[in-house]
Amino acid sequence: MALDDYITLGRSGLRVSPLCLGAMTFGQEWGFGTDEAASHAILSEYFERGGNFIDTANVYTKGHSEVILGNFLNKNFRRDRAVIATKFFGTMYPSDPNAGGANRKTIMQALEASLKRLRTDYVDLYWMHCWDKFTPIEETMSCLDDLVRSGKVRYIGFSDTPAWKTAEAHTLAKLRGWTALSAIQIEYSLLERTVEGELIPMALELGLGVTPWSPLKFGILTGKYTRENRHKASPDRGEWITSQLAKEKTFEVIDAVMAVAKEMQTTPAKVAIAWLQAQPGVTAPIIGVRTKEQLLDNIQLDIKLGAEQIKLLSDASKPKLNFPFDFLKGAGTFMAAETKINGEAYGESLLAPKTDADRFV
Secondary structure: OOOOOOEEOOOOOOEEOOOEEEOOOEOOOOOOOEOHHHHHHHHHHHHHOOOOEEEOOOOHHHHHHHHHHHHHHOOOOOHHHOEEEEEEOOOOOOOOOOOOOOOHHHHHHHHHHHHHHHOOOOEEEEEEOOOOOOOOHHHHHHHHHHHHHHOOEEEEEEEOOOHHHHHHHHHHHHHHOOOOOOEEEEEOEOOEOHHHOOHHHHHHHHOOEEEEEOOOOOOHHHOOOOOOOHHHOOHHHOHHHHHHHOOHHHHHHHHHHHHHHHHHOOOHHHHHHHHHHOOOOEOOOEEEOOOHHHHHHHHOOOOOOOHHHHHHHHHHOOOOOOOOHHHHOOHHHHHHOOOEEOOEEOOOOOOOOOOHHHOOO
């Protein structure tokens, strides 16, 4: 699979690359990342190889990420070729209660500021970065519909939002004749699979594209951390990483990834991304890189995992999902014992009566 093997985003007609380039590393205001020249080199390489899908946010590197991307789009580049996704919700002005969130005032000012930094008239995909529990979802969806109708936004999606709230928003939009959601953005990897309980089934049912962030779990799935050196991980990387490295389960997953990588003579990162791309509903994992070399390593989509390799990785990383996921595994037999529906065969039920004499009718 190559970057120009485009795929439509959910049930929309928007064509995007099978790997999205994350721009959170553009700018060095957070103490890491790349300067503008290096960021532009990464962007050039990505587009030259057929990529077209870029993901950023208003708050990434304090707004500098959007500025860097905007400068690139206005330098010998045809803007319409790119699918630019950015986000609202994060505040750029602490102490101002309306500077962040998903109310109408916030969304409209956030978009205008993003358009200015991006130096463009529109964004292709506008994400709600997180769920705003203080704002009625009708207000958020009505505003987003207005922005689509104005031409300043092409498609909309939700990031980091519960399945029940996403489904409510999507259904409400359909009912009201507003612009419905096209995609969700969620954390998803071999080390974060709890989304398979509610979010992934919801996306499949509603026809939403899925763009997973952190497909390598903050670099852990590259194999650079081992049981022996895990204590050397810098505390500056945050509790998300240090807590993950404290779990033996993490290294059981890494062991499986390393075994498959050795078998296929490839890198652990490629194995982890290939597993993710093979999962139902996944459209385009978001990859974040700091160098052109890292980009080239991650976009070489030259492996396809076999069924046994996928099973090995899936078994090693199997999550414990919330109720009623496990309970519903037996629902088929409970509902339709000793029948076969859509290719699924159901066995004998311990609850159902066996003969007419057993039934109270």
